[in-house]
Each structure stands twice: as structure tokens, then as C-alpha cells.
Amino acid sequence: MELAREDVERAARLAAIALDEEEVERFRRDLSSMVTYFDRLLSLDLDDVPPMAHASAGIAPTRSDEVQPGLPVEKAVANAPQSDGPFFVVPRIIE
Amino acid sequence: MNPTDLTLRELADALAAGELSSEEATRACLDRIRATDERLGAFLHVAEETALARARESDRRRREGNALGALDGVPVALKDNISTAGMPTTCASRILEGYVPPFDATVARRLGDAGAVVLGKVNLDEFAMGSTTETSAYRVTRNPWDLSRSPGGSSGGSAAAVAARQVYGALGTDTGGSIRQPASHCGVVGIKPTYGRCSRYGVVAYASSLDQVGTFGRTVEDAAILLQAIAGHDPLDSTSVSEPVPDWVAATRGASVEGMRLGIPKEYFVQGVDPEVEGAIRAAIATLVSLGAKVEEISLPHTEYAIAAYYVVAPAEASSNLARFDGIRYGLSVREGGLRDVYLKTRAAGFGPEVKRRILAGTWALSSGNYEQYSIRAQKVRTLIRRDFEEAFKRVDAIVTPVAPTAARRLGEKAEDPVEAYLADVFTLACNLAGLPGMSVPCGFTSKGLPVGMQLLGRPMDEATLFRVGAAYQQATDWHRQSPPEVA
Secondary structure, eight states: OOOOHHHHHHHHHHHTOOOOHHHHHHHHHHHHHHHHHHGGGGGSOOTTOOOOOOOOSSOOOOOOOOOOOOOOHHHHTTTOSSEETTEEOOOOOOO | OOGGGSOHHHHHHHHHTTSSOHHHHHHHHHHHHHHHHHHHOOEEEEOHHHHHHHHHHHHHHHHTTOOOSTTTTOEEEEETTBOBTTBOOOTTOGGGTTOOOSSOOHHHHHHHHTTOEEEEEEOOSGGGOOSSSTTOSSOOOOBTTBTTBOOOSSSHHHHHHHHTTSSSEEEEEOSSSTTHHHHHHHTSEEEEOOTTSBOOTTBOOSOTTTOOEEEEESSHHHHHHHHHHHBSOBTTBTTSOOSOOOOHHHHHTTOOOTTOEEEEEGGGSOTTSOHHHHHHHHHHHHHHHHTTOEEEEEOOTTGGGHHHHHHHHHHHHHHHHGGGOSSSSSSOOOOOSSHHHHHHHHHHHHSOHHHHHHHHHHHHHHSTTTIIIIIIHHHHHHHHHHHHHHHHHHHOSEEEEESSSSSOOBTTOOOSSHHHHHGGGTTTHHHHHHTOOEEEEEEEEOTTSOEEEEEEEEOTTOHHHHHHHHHHHHHHOOGGGOOOGGGO
């Protein structure tokens, strides 16, 4: 299936990645090629087949819901591009 | 003899016998990295000072009679998508340049608890997306058997470092073949255990339902020693299973394939497989038969759909997992305009083309209109692939196949069309989709001197059989004892 530029622009908007004109065209070609390949999945009769979301070999063990020590705030913000004390700084979002 | 010529087991024995100290072995590895890594390009970060300090601690423990086990004092490397407290973790991406995790991944902590000396972090395809290590934003890793070729990927740094004797073993991750394929291309052993065997806590996620940590070693026993140390349930990862971890190291000792039933899937011996690769695999199967194994042809009829299913499922999960890289909490941040601009520009500048391609493909496959048609269908095909294996494992104990259709490719030989590149993953993806354990064992060389690996696939939670088959094969062959000439 051939994708349109709008398909790529929509995906890029949802994924929050800015693309230039050249990238839109390149990814349109790449994704078209991928989706054309995916189309072989459409030839199978899958009506009675349940989807498989994961491959866990066992039942996930449960644990009691108890508060455990977490990351200290100063460590949690240590990698932030911009922080102010215990806060992450983001651009102003309300005018 | 140079200490770096020893296998991990031989080093452990030498340390235990007092013939060598961990500091001597660590210095030998650091010297070797200095001498070879400019050409090889395996390391993204060498932690010389902390490694030497850890080695001296290990030597002190041993002097005081408190040695921790086989891994105490053994130098190893970690793929750079495994979080290491106080040591950079970049995923070979610009978006994580300079990021230093405040905590250890559980697998890294367990290696540390076993006394292993982490020499540093090794290269990978950006966020483990690729099969040549060429999508790394930082450097090219070369194949120690032929420096003009790729080591494979995405754990190319791990495989190359072990093959070039820079370390005694390494950790990698495998989402669609990223341990087995570089192990095959570099002539070392690589195992991806069953999904859920190892904790993924602190391992930067690519596709969470497929990702699994595993180990590289020069021998099957070395890979077992490392896996033994990192496997087992972790309360911090609810997908890690609580089944007890068997003694895999014991399984490798005096291993036998006598009476074992091995399946040869006809769908894995098809057009497109290099005749030299197929010849090496057929010869390895003949060796296993001569050792007492019984071989029968089996069928995995949905193999031809594995690539399509994988390249829907994995990018879909990646598009969700990589949403966290937004320029706010860590890593690169392009601070121009409002909040939405920060997201858009940071992600545009921080991700490379392959990562963008997969995020976009995954976002497309998850968006309304395509979700039922592609994502759900891919998950249904996953069920069919899993059933194929369940049927096969009623008749056989393990499955033997090639790891990849060809030996290592030339660097820069990138396909124009992404699908063409993805087709090379054909033999390794189904194992991840089904959640099975898989191992690559060196089984020969092409006429150009490039290593070839045989893939062993087992029942869920039955790594022990893979270790037995692999170890029995290595008792009878010496492919794993060859050293790469290019970094001699």
C-alpha cells in the first residue's frame, strides 16, 4: 500500500517528531515499502485466532503493595536539562 | 601467556588457584582495549578507575577467604542500554548523551553482587534498533575477523569485545536476534533466555513484550556462568518469572546429546541462505548425529509471516516506549519555543533515522484505522507462530537452524529499502515472538574466514537443553578456540 505524505505527517504529529520536507518524503517511501510487506498478514484467515500480546512463560508473581524507598528527589532531577530545587523546569504552558 | 587468552572459566580457575589476581586480569584487559579499540570500536565508555578499584576489592576478598564465586574478579562489559549507576548509559543515541543513571539495572546489580568487574559500556545500534551496529550515533564497531565488516547487531559491541579478547564475557539484549546474530558473526556464544528469565528493570525498553537480556562468552560454559548470575525473578519487573533457575553450569559439564531429538525446520533451509552457511550448519548437524542425537525434519509453517508480524509489533511498542524521551527529565533538550516545540525539536534532533522510522511505523500501525488491520492481525500471527513451536516441541527437544542467511556483511552495505535489511532477521525473530530461549554457537567459517553460528531453539524455560547441546558440540569441535586475526 502506498502511503500519502499526510499519513506520515499525521504519524509524526502523534509521535511528536518534527520532520523536514525531505524526511517526510523519505519516510513516506520507507513506510510504504514496509506496509506493502505487512500486507501479507491480510491473506491469512485469523478470525478464530486469539491475539498474543506477550510471551510470558509463567504467571506474573504478585507482591504485597507496600511503600518501598524510592529515588531521592535530588537524584531524580540530577539529569534534568533544567531544574529548580526539586522541580523540573518546563517552558511556560499558560499565557 | 597473556591473561586475555584465557576463557572466563579458565580465568576463574586461575583466580581461585592464586595464579593470577583480578587486578592483573583487569589491567591486561584495559591494555588490550587500549591496543585494539581504536580499530575495533567496541567501547563507548571505559571505566578504568572504578574497574581497577573493584578488581582490588575482589583480590582483597579472595585473600581474606571470602571470594564470591566464579565471577568474582572477572572483567566484563555491558551493552550501553543497560543502566549503570554513576556510569553513562547512552543507548548509542544523541538523545541520551551525557545521561548518567541514578540506579543500576537489576542484571548489572546482580553481576556486581557476584563480584564481576564492569570494564565499561559497549556499542549498539541506536536503542538496539538495527542488525549491524551502524545506527549508533557515536562510532562504528568493526568485526574482529574482518575489519571491513560489521560485527552484526544490535549487540555488536558486546560480541566484538568478547571475540577480540577485550573482556571475558558481556551482557547484551535481544529483541529480534540482537544477541544471537552478532554472536554468530563474531564467532562467540550468545544466548537469549526465555522471555521472563531475566529482569528488564533498568534495561532501556525497545519492545517490552520481546526484549530480553542475555549473555556472551567464548564458550557455552562461559555464557552459562554469566546467565546463572543474572537470571531469576525480580520484584521490580513483574514480567520476570518466579520459576527457580536450574544449575546451567552443571548442565554444561560432561554434556551429552545421546538420544536427544533435534528438529530441522524445512522453512529455515530455503533459497537466499548462503550455501557456505548452509554447509556449515549441515556439517554441525552431522556432528551432533555422530554424538548420538536423532534428527528429524519438522515444519514451522508460519515462519514466512514472522518478519511482517515482528515489524508491526516491535515498532508499535517502541513508539510507546520512546515517548519518554521528551527533553524534560533527562538527556538532550532543544529549548526553543513552547513546550510542544521542545518535544518536537528535541526528538527531531535526538533520534537517528532508523529510530524515527520505527517510531513512525509503530505510530502508524497503532493509529485508528490501522490498529485492527495491522496491529491486532500481527498479534494473532504471533499466536500462530507460538503454536507452530508448541507442535514441534511435542516431537523434538530442540531445534537447529542457521542464525542468519549470510556471514557478516560489509560496513556501509546498507540496503536502500528498509524491508530489504529487515529480511536478514528472518531466522531469529520467531524465537522472540514466541518467547523461546535461543542460542548461537560457532560452527565453522566461510571460505573468506568469517564465522558462522548455529542457532539452537528450545522450549520455554528449557535453557538447560540448549546448554547441553551447545556444550556437547563444543567438546567435539574447536571452532570456538580460534582467535580473530585482525586484532592479534
